[in-house]
Amino acid sequence: MQSLPARDAIAVIFVSMRTDADESGYGAAADAMERLGSVQPGYLGIDSARGADGLGITVSYWADEESAVTWRRNAEHAAIRALGRERWYAHYQLIVARVTRAYEWQRPDDRANS
Amino acid sequence: MQSLPARDAIAVIFVSMRTDADESGYGAAADAMERLGSVQPGYLGIDSARGADGLGITVSYWADEESAVTWRRNAEHAAIRALGRERWYAHYQLIVARVTRAYEWQRPDDRANS
Numbered sequence: 198m199q200s201l202p203a204r205d206a207i208a209v210i211f212v213s214m215r216t217d218a219d220e221s222g223y224g225a226a227a228d229a230m231e232r233l234g235s236v237q238p239g240y241l242g243i244d245s246a247r248g249a250d251g252l253g254i255t256v257s258y259w260a261d262e263e264s265a266v267t268w269r270r271n272a273e274h275a276a277i278r279a280l281g282r283e284r285w286y287a288h289y290q291l292i293v294a295r296v297t298r299a300y301e302w303q304r305p306d307d308r309a310n311s
Numbered sequence: 312m313q314s315l316p317a318r319d320a321i322a323v324i325f326v327s328m329r330t331d332a333d334e335s336g337y338g339a340a341a342d343a344m345e346r347l348g349s350v351q352p353g354y355l356g357i358d359s360a361r362g363a364d365g366l367g368i369t370v371s372y373w374a375d376e377e378s379a380v381t382w383r384r385n386a387e388h389a390a391i392r393a394l395g396r397e398r399w400y401a402h403y404q405l406i407v408a409r410v411t412r413a414y415e416w417q418r419p420d421d422r423a424n425s
Binding site: 301 | 312315316321322324326328330358359360361362366367368369370376396400401402403404405406407408409410411412413414415416417418
């Protein structure tokens, strides 16, 4: 789990339904996107989950709107996005939102292990 | 996948790591929370995914800040939340954010099936 984003950080929520196609290509591209995103200016962190029903949610956090937009315009990002439409996704939504508050709770016994 | 939220809707992002405890109790409570939330004023929709590593992401959408806060204060919600801390979660984050833009793409061939 990434660090808690501060107020006014930008959360980019990507909700997607996979096709059945090209599982290994998808996995490699998802890893590449995560590596590539993590070195962009303003990148704060990412969390991702995909359930057995094929629905996935990825949330990435950015320092400000400008850094999120710069990442959207990145050429390698655009190329992988085009492959995503061609092969991997049946349906997706991208929701951009500005953090107004954030809260975290951790089980006391688990703090030593995280 | 829920309908795309409009600008200025509130996204409540809940990122959680489960304990191993009480899988059936957790599933029943998660279903109850979803039913209970879906009849609250201002509820717009919810998407949820949990991967094999135990990390889950749930995003619920609300018409405005007031409806999200009212749901947070709901007594049944508070009771289930207390059980969540006691039993089901090792760690969670709750991030509240205001939607600034949203975009959707759907594979043309799949439109008839959704």
